[in-house]
Amino acid sequence: MRQVGQETLDRARAGDAHAFRELVGPYQHELQVHCYRILGSLTDAEDMLQETLLAAWRGLDGYAGRASLRAWLYRIATNRCLNAIRDAGRRIPAEPTPPFTPTEPSRRTEVTWLQPAPDDPADQYHAKENFALAFVAALQRLPPRQAAVLVLRDVLDFPAGDVAEMLDTSVTAVKGALQRARAQLRQTVEPAPPAPRERELAQRFADAFSAGDVAGVVELLTDDGWLAMPPAPHEYVGHADVWAFLTMFRQWRGDRRFRLVPTRANTHPAFGCYLTESGGTTGYPAGILVLEPCGDRIRTVTWFLEAALFARFGLPAEVSAC
Structure with a gap:
């Protein structure tokens, strides 16, 4: 785990933007990936990353150091994402008008904000099982707090106590949300067998x-x-x-x-x-x-x-x- 240098932290708290970038720079990409998983939209994830960094900059005096800087940043990012979902009520993009009359679809989905994310096979945050499009889409169908708990616990491996603190709830509530999210995910995401060719x-x-x-x-x-x-x-x-x-x-x-x-x-x-x-x-x-x-x-x-x-x-x- 990367340790926060007290000198760098003090300089950032004193208004040194370079020191702040030194503190948060190593976490920016993984935070954006985290926001993308919860929101399903690259555009919204980029917005939430910027909001997270701004909130961290403004609230750095409130970082007491009890949790790791990484956990503190994830707390801000997760709650910013949940607030965005709640405040926007899932901003639904306008349905495009097709240039021809399409055949009647088999079904219609409500998850129309989904966007793909560029792949980097060397990226540790793009592990196949938790970055696949089906997984990101399935997260969008979960209640937002369940999705956040699932990502924080099963993808990022934060302890239940840390997740409870991030979401201002109890460990019991985290365990219950995780159990329900896992059950729902098992019903909607079927692992694909390898495609050797x-x-x-x-x-x-x-x-x-x-x-x-x-x-x-x-x-x-x-x-x-x-x-x-x-x-x-x-x-x-x-x-x-x-x-x-x-x-x-x-x-x-x-x-x-x-x-x-x-x-x-x-x-x-x-x-x-x-x-x-x-x-x-x-x-x-x-x-x-x-x-x-x-x-x-x-x-x-x-x-x-x-x-x-x-x-x-x-x-x-x-x-x-x-």
């Missing part, structure tokens, strides 16, 4: 999707595979419904061409999706596709429709589709 599977998907080969895409899905498109609430489950949607989409697409640029998101293979104008050769952002492999097939295709995500993934604003 993940890269080949992703390439086969990219080839079929780019070519408008609906049968080829559907063939790669598990029997219960599904397609989601945040921030649209539509979800298509099963081969027949995914087939119907992609067929209508292919008809709307016409002679325009796709190019998929590989990236990674939430430990999964992903693609920046670019679409040309009719007769054109330059592709423009058309969303980010994130695949969840399951053995030798794909369980979920999540097509995030926000063009603003491209910059976060370091993807270009346009590509040649030739």
